[in-house]
Amino acid sequence: MALRVSAQPFTLVSHVLAIAAAIMVLVWCIHFRGGLAFEATNKSLIFNIHPVLMLIGFIILGGEAIISYKALPWRKEVKKLIHLILHLFALILGIVGIYAAFKYHNESNIANLYSLHSWIGIGTICLYGIQLTLLHYKQPGILWIQSFISFCVLIMFRCLKLTVDIWVLSVFLPGRLSSG
Numbered sequence: 001m002a003l004r005v006s007a008q009p010f011t012l013v014s015h016v017l018a019i020a021a022a023i024m025v026l027v028w029c030i031h032f033r034g035g036l037a038f039e040a041t042n043k044s045l046i047f048n049i050h051p052v053l054m055l056i057g058f059i060i061l062g063g064e065a066i067i068s069y070k071a072l073p074w075r076k077e078v079k080k081l082i083h084l085i086l087h088l089f090a091l092i093l094g095i096v097g098i099y100a101a102f103k104y105h106n107e108s109n110i111a112n113l114y115s116l117h118s119w120i121g122i123g124t125i126c127l128y129g130i131q132l133t134l135l136h137y138k139q140p141g142i143l144w145i146q147s148f149i150s151f152c153v154l155i156m157f158r159c160l161k162l163t164v165d166i167w168v169l170s171v172f173l174p175g176r177l178s179s180g
Helices: 008-032 043-047 049-071 076-107 116-135 140-159 166-172 174-179
Strands: none
Touching: 008 049, 043 049, 043 076, 049 076, 049 116, 076 116
């Protein structure tokens, strides 16, 4: 016999934690780090946009998109549309957050992409964008993009003399492996 657990308490806890995290990051950036700005003589204000947008946009809205698909009581088409729109806003805010970090580095004469954090972040946002565009639009006209990307990845692995396991291919070919 299966144990049935309601998702409502977990959803409530996740929303409370998301609001608390957003408040803490906003207080940290605005009160303790001096504020937020896209244009400023104090370049730290430009960088402060990065953690705010990455948390609120990429983490919280991305999480809301995941929760919304299962938690909302509406028809599947409506839930998918809300899910897609929230993911789209998360991706846009994530891109603007990364832009703020690049802008801060460029205006402060700091090298870009010098840390593991920055490379993992770029990789994450790229994979998120690829997933959003390719997996939400499974039309035949779009599948050639997925095939082209997977071809480029295979060529990159061969140029770097890396072996390609089936789990790596499953990241880039999710529709191809499951459809036979």
